[in-house]
Amino acid sequence: MAPNPHNGSNPSNRWKAKWALITGASAGIGWALAEQLAARGAHLVLTARRTDRLQELAAALAGKHGVKVEIFAADLARPEAPGEIHGFTTGKGIDVELLVNNAGFGVYGYTHEAPESRLLEMVQVNCSAVLHLTRLYLPAMVARRHGDVLIVASTAAFQAVPFISAYAATKAFDLIFAEGIAEEVRQFGVRVCALCPGSTNTEFQQVARQPDRAFRYAETAEKVARVGLEGLERGKSCVISGAKNRWMVTSERLAPRSFVAHMAAKVMGPQSTK
Numbered sequence: 726m727a728p729n730p731h732n733g734s735n736p737s738n739r740w741k742a743k744w745a746l747i748t749g750a751s752a753g754i755g756w757a758l759a760e761q762l763a764a765r766g767a768h769l770v771l772t773a774r775r776t777d778r779l780q781e782l783a784a785a786l787a788g789k790h791g792v793k794v795e796i797f798a799a800d801l802a803r804p805e806a807p808g809e810i811h812g813f814t815t816g817k818g819i820d821v822e823l824l825v826n827n828a829g830f831g832v833y834g835y836t837h838e839a840p841e842s843r844l845l846e847m848v849q850v851n852c853s854a855v856l857h858l859t860r861l862y863l864p865a866m867v868a869r870r871h872g873d874v875l876i877v878a879s880t881a882a883f884q885a886v887p888f889i890s891a892y893a894a895t896k897a898f899d900l901i902f903a904e905g906i907a908e909e910v911r912q913f914g915v916r917v918c919a920l921c922p923g924s925t926n927t928e929f930q931q932v933a934r935q936p937d938r939a940f941r942y943a944e945t946a947e948k949v950a951r952v953g954l955e956g957l958e959r960g961k962s963c964v965i966s967g968a969k970n971r972w973m974v975t976s977e978r979l980a981p982r983s984f985v986a987h988m989a990a991k992v993m994g995p996q997s998t999k
């Protein structure tokens with residue numbers, strides 16, 4: 726049988742010797758995406774706030790796969806950060822072939838009790854920085870008639886999720902934005918895909934201070950990363966990781982939205998024993 730270029734066990738050369746920029750590369754899904762892209766021969770620009778983590782990853786990937794790795798520390802809660810990242814890559818003459826908007830975090834609890842500053846930072850990192858970086862890197866991709874953008878959304882993007890309401894809304898932004906621009910730029914040879922993971926075993930839960938029960942059936946970051954890259958290669962504008970998550974999203978579409986939100990509140994609420 727002929728090898729399938731889209732099969733995860735036999736990845737294509739799509740990004741070999743090309744540059745990929747990954748936000749949130751210091752942990753979790755971003756770290757796994759960096760490992761998988763380096764294994765495919767992609768050169769990497771890694772960004773996040775924790776420089777020690779980025780240095781460790783850069784050294785490991787450059788040593789193991791012989792790829793070039795640049796790191797750039799940036800706090801995406803600062804509105805200037807996307808412009809600084811873009812300035813860094815253009816200053817080095819790097820043409821970013823794949824932009825991975827992965828950095829993000831959640832804030833769990835009653836919205837009326839959550840620190841305002843944390844909620845607003847979340848919108849900046851999860852939405853504004855995604856929009857800004859995409860707007861900065863898309864023109865060159867359109868001009869050269871190729872390039873890819875992966876935007877990490879979530880299964881939380883498909884419905885209201887009480888007690889992590891603002892986070893779910895930011896992920897709905899990511900999903901709808903990705904699906905929209907995917908249609909705009911397809912004609913220019915540029916692919917855009919929203920990756921929608923369900924619960925994934927990363928530092929997310931600890932950062933969001935979210936209870937354990939939502940993470941009982943968590944997937945690995947490696948699996949989620951693989952699904953995202955395969956979805957992008959197949960030209961999908963949205964990919965949901967995991968059969969159980971796909972089933973959940975599909976079945977929720979059939980139920981009244983208010984019912985879905987009500988049931989989600991029962992599962993997510995601080996008093997829940999489910």
Ligand SMILES: NC(=O)c1ccc[n+]([C@@H]2O[C@H](COP(=O)([O-])OP(=O)(O)OC[C@H]3O[C@@H](n4cnc5c(N)ncnc54)[C@H](OP(=O)(O)O)[C@@H]3O)[C@@H](O)[C@H]2O)c1
Nearest residue numbers: 749751752753754773774775801829879924925927928929
């Ligand atoms: N884990 C899940 O269950 C799950 C499910 C669905 C979707 N997602 C999405 O997956 C993406 C990756 O999350 P993860 O699960 O891998 O979580 P994670 O392990 O906590 O990693 C989050 C990454 O984002 C970076 N980041 C956070 N705030 C930042 C800021 N202000 N500036 C720059 N970088 C920042 C972190 O780097 P530094 O701390 O070093 O800055 C880290 O590299 C997020 O967009 C998340 O919404 C996660």
